Amino acid sequence: MIYLDHAATTPVPRPVADAMYTVLTEQSGNPSSQYALGREMKKQVEQWRAAVAEALGCEARQLCFTSCGTEGDNWAVAAACWQNRRLGTHIVTTAVEHSAVLETCRWMERQGYEVTYLRPDQGGNLTAGQVLEAVRPDTALVSVMLVNNELGNVYPIADIARGLAARNPQTLLHTDAVQGFLKVPFSAKTLGADLITLSAHKIGGPKGVGALYLGPRMRNPRPLLAGGGQEFGLRSGTEATAQLAGFAKAVELRRADGEAALSRMAALKAYAMERLAAIPDLQLIAGGQAPHILAVSLPGWPSQNIVNDLDAQGICISAGSACHQGKPSHVVAALGLPKRVAAGVIRISFGPETTPAEVDACVQALRTHRETRMPML
Numbered sequence: 450m451i452y453l454d455h456a457a458t459t460p461v462p463r464p465v466a467d468a469m470y471t472v473l474t475e476q477s478g479n480p481s482s483q484y485a486l487g488r489e490m491k492k493q494v495e496q497w498r499a500a501v502a503e504a505l506g507c508e509a510r511q512l513c514f515t516s517c518g519t520e521g522d523n524w525a526v527a528a529a530c531w532q533n534r535r536l537g538t539h540i541v542t543t544a545v546e547h548s549a550v551l552e553t554c555r556w557m558e559r560q561g562y563e564v565t566y567l568r569p570d571q572g573g574n575l576t577a578g579q580v581l582e583a584v585r586p587d588t589a590l591v592s593v594m595l596v597n598n599e600l601g602n603v604y605p606i607a608d609i610a611r612g613l614a615a616r617n618p619q620t621l622l623h624t625d626a627v628q629g630f631l632k633v634p635f636s637a638k639t640l641g642a643d644l645i646t647l648s649a650h651k652i653g654g655p656k657g658v659g660a661l662y663l664g665p666r667m668r669n670p671r672p673l674l675a676g677g678g679q680e681f682g683l684r685s686g687t688e689a690t691a692q693l694a695g696f697a698k699a700v701e702l703r704r705a706d707g708e709a710a711l712s713r714m715a716a717l718k719a720y721a722m723e724r725l726a727a728i729p730d731l732q733l734i735a736g737g738q739a740p741h742i743l744a745v746s747l748p749g750w751p752s753q754n755i756v757n758d759l760d761a762q763g764i765c766i767s768a769g770s771a772c773h774q775g776k777p778s779h780v781v782a783a784l785g786l787p788k789r790v791a792a793g794v795i796r797i798s799f800g801p802e803t804t805p806a807e808v809d810a811c812v813q814a815l816r817t818h819r820e821t822r823m824p825m826l
Contacts, residue, residue: 451764451807456798468698469691497697504700506636513680518627518648521661522549524673525644529590529621531671537587538562544783573600573735577608588620595629599780601737610641631703654699658692710801715740724812746793749824767796
């Protein structure tokens with residue numbers, strides 16, 4: 450199998466699985482228990498938190514573990530709006546956010562909020578100026594992702610943060626950094642966002658665990674879950690210790706490879722773009738600055754047919770976010786592309802272990818699909 454859908458999820462390395470297995474079989478204590486086994490597990494949880502926080506560039510106490518990126522996005526939007534409920538009921542976001550942000554914003558609209566959905570250009574680009582122009586005196590929250598999960602575009606979060614400080618200092622800023630964490634350089638301390646969402650399974654960690662950074666301006670944030678007081682009283686519930694161990698180990702492995710892994714992915718992406726450009730009719734949709742995501746189109750050849758054809762050959766790519774579950778991509782729709790181009794968009798995404806030979810196989814499969822299948826649009 451050739452796996453070229455790392456933006457959907459990533460393979461779990463053996464050391465990550467081993468770290469989880471050890472916790473499951475040898476360290477089964479509840480961190481809230483008062484005896485030695487529980488106290489030791491509590492110590493471990495805080496060590497894992499510190500490891501992830503160090504990679505993010507924040508204090509450990511500013512990081513709350515969650516079950517996934519979707520939970521973090523939901524919590525961030527709701528918590529920011531709650532804190533700024535007296536400031537106003539206006540939200541600024543983009544039309545190309547992850548569904549976890551968009552659906553939460555739509556839920557907020559049903560509660561009486563007004564939401565401005567900004568559209569990028571046809572290349573998926575969005576400027577800080579666009580965002581800041583939409584901000585009003587009653588804007589409670591701006592939510593803009595760091596790296597678009599379907600296009601690979603990196604959005605100017607630090608510039609937005611600086612602009613907000615001058616335009617409306619009370620407005621809070623959230624960024625979904627699920628696709629950016631340990632893939633593009635950034636630090637919570639310099640990025641300037643008040644809330645940052647992470648997810649483990651995009652960096653070689655297990656599914657079912659993520660984190661939410663709560664910056665210093667998040668004063669007494671509204672708890673997500675009430676109960677026993679875990680996660681600083683903000684997200685109660687027994688900690689998923691094995692998943693936390695896997696998250697921390699995945700962070701350790703990615704940081705150890707560091708810039709070398711990013712350089713390999715960036716070089717591989719450039720190689721893929723060069724090879725794909727030789728396929729007649731194929732169009733680059735968004736090169737993006739992120740090193741691991743590439744969006745292209747075969748106009749006239751429906752993307753789902755392409756995905757199915759390559760799947761039959763053991764090659765995994767996607768027609769957009771895995772979270773769409775077969776629905777048309779709202780990200781592609783927001784670009785305003787011609788119908789034939791939009792219908793043929795596919796996403797190829799790389800990992801540190803992806804090889805040029807795997808890219809070559811994918812390019813040949815796409816070329817063969819174009820040559821042997823009739824266009825339908």
